[in-house]
Amino acid sequence: MLLALLLCYAGFTALCLSMHRHYSDLLGHKLTPGRRLALKAVGWLSLGLSLWAGVAARGWDIGLVEWFAVLMASAVTLVFMLPYTPRLALVLAATGLLISPVVAVRQLLV
C-alpha cells in the first residue's frame, strides 16, 4: 500500500502543478507549455503505476479497494495541505517520488 500511496500523492501533485494557476501560486513563476506537458505525463504515469503497485501487492480484489483508498486519501491530504503548508506538500511529493523506486524494489523482492 505504501508504494501506491507515494505514487498517488506524487501523481496528484504533478497534475496539480500542471495547472497554470496552481503552478504560479506554488512556485512563483509561469508555467511553460513544455513543462506543463511533462508534469501531466509524470502525473498520469504515476497514477497508472500506483494502480499497478496496489494490484500487484494484494491482487485485484483487495488491491483495487486499497488503491481507491490511497487515491482518495492522497488527494484529500494534498488539497488540504496546499493552502496551509504548501512547501511541505511539495517536499513530500518529491521525497515520495525519490524513494518510490526503493519501495518498488522492496515490494518486488518480498
Added chain:
Amino acid sequence: MKEGFRQAMAWLHTWIGLLFGWLLFAIFLTGTMSYFDAEISHWSQPEIPLRPLDSGASVELAQGYLQQHANAASRWFIGLPDERAPALSVMWQNPGKPGERGTFVRKLLDPQTGAEVQARKSLGGEFFYRFHFQLQMPYPWGRWLSTAAAMVMFVALISGIIIHKKIFKEFFTFRPRKGQRSWLDGHNALGVLILPFHLMITYSSLVIFMSMVMPVSILTSYGKDTQAFFNDLFPAANAAKAAGSPATLAPLRPMLAVAGEQWQGGRVGRLVVNNPGDANASVSFYRHGGDRVVHTPGTGLLFNGVTGELESESALHAAPLVIAGSFYGLHMGHFAGPLLRWLYFLCGIGGTAMIGTGLVMWLKKRSLKHAQTGVLPFELKLVQVLNIASMSGLMIAVASFFWANRLLSTGFAERSGWEVNVFFISWGVTLLHALVRPGRSAWREQLGLGSLLFVGIPVINALTSDYGLTVSIPQGDWAMAGVDLTSLAVGVFLGWAALKTFVGVGLPAIAVGQTKRVKPIAGKPAPTAHEVH
C-alpha cells in the same frame, strides 16, 4: 436549456440536502463509527480479556462448555475470537414448542480458560451500527427511512456532480479563511475527492436493502413471503430435522483443521452445530469475513456431525449474487486490515463533514441578509436549531453514551438500555438548549461541552476502570487505547471548532480576508523575472 436543467438540479440538491441532511449526518456519523464497532464494543466491555488467538483451543473449549450447559439445545452457534473481538462467544437455541421459535441464550467465554466472562451489559458498537440503519425505530420503519435517506443521498450526489461547474478546474482548490467561499470549497473538495467512496457507500446501501427498494420482482414470484426468496438464495441456512435418536457429536477441532486446509489458510469465523447430540447432527463452518471482499452469507463447509466427515461445500456462483455480495462486502469493510480500516473511517468522516458543510452553507447563505439586524426569521431559526442539535448535539450524545458506559453501575440490570437512554436524553437536551440560546452561543457552548466530554473519555476510563491508557498501551491493547486516543483527538477538534466561533463575532464572515492570496513559496514574488524558464 442546459442552464435551466442545471438550475433545476441545484434546486433539487439544495432542498433534498436540507430536508435529509440532518438525518444523513447522523447516519454517516454512526455508520463511520461502525467501522470500529468491535473496538468500541471491546472498550465498553473491558472485562473480556485479551488472549493470544488459538482457534483450535477455542473451538474445543466452546464444545466442552456447550456439551455441559446446552446439551439439549437444537442449535449451537460458536463465534471465534479474532484480533478485533477478543471474546469467544457461544449461543444456543432451546428447542421450541411446535410452531414456535425456541429462545436464544448467549454467553461470552474466556478463550483461554473456557470460563464464562461476567462482562457488564452494554450494546457497545452494536448500538451505533444498529442505529445507522434502524434509527431506533420499530421494524421496518427505521429501515424504510434510512433506505429513503440513502436514495436521497444518491440523488444529492448525482445532482451535486451536475451542478458543480468546475470539477476539474477546481479539483485541487481549497481557499481557507474566506467565509462562504471556504465552506463551498470544502464541501466541493470533500465531495469530489472522496466521490468513489460516497458513490460506493450510497449505492451499496441500496443494494443491501434491495428487497425493500425494488421488491416487485420478488413479490411477483414469492408473494409476501420474502423469507422464502432468501431461503432459495442461501439454501445452507435450511437445516435438516433431528432424527430423534441420540448420537455422540464428533470433536469439532479436527473439522476446523480440515476447514483450514480446504480454504488454504483461510480463517473460520463462526460455526453452527445443528441438532447436537442427535444422529442427524451437522456442523457448518463459515469463513471469516476478513478473508475476502465479497460478502457470502450462508456459504460454507458442511460436516457430518457424527462421523466428522466433510460432506459438501456451498459457494456463491451466480454472478448477480457475487456482485451484490461485493457491494455488501465493500460497504461493511470486514476485510479491511488496520490501515485500510482507518482509511474507511477517514472517508466516512469526510462524508459526514461534506453533509455538515452543506447544512452550514445553506443557512449562511440565507442568513447574510439578516446580518444587519442579527435576528433570524422563524424558518431560518428552525434550520439553525436543527443544524446545531443534529451536529454538535449528536457529538455530545455520542460522548454521553461512552460516559454512561463507565459511570452506570456494572451490576445494574437495566444498564444496557440506560446507556441508550442517556444517548437520546442528552441529544434531546441539546435540542432544547439550541432552542433557547442564540445561534452562535449555542454552537460555542455545545462544541465546548462536546470537547470536554470527549477529552474526558480517556480520563473517566482511567479513573473508573483498570484499562486506562497507561495500562492499555504497554499491554498492546490497541483497540482499547485506540478508542481513548480517538476520543482525545475528537475532543481537541471540537475544542478548536468552539474557539473558531469566537472569531469574527458580529461580522459577516465573508468580508474577512477576501483580498488575501496564497503567497508563492519560492520567495521571489516577481513572476516576470522567471518567465525565461
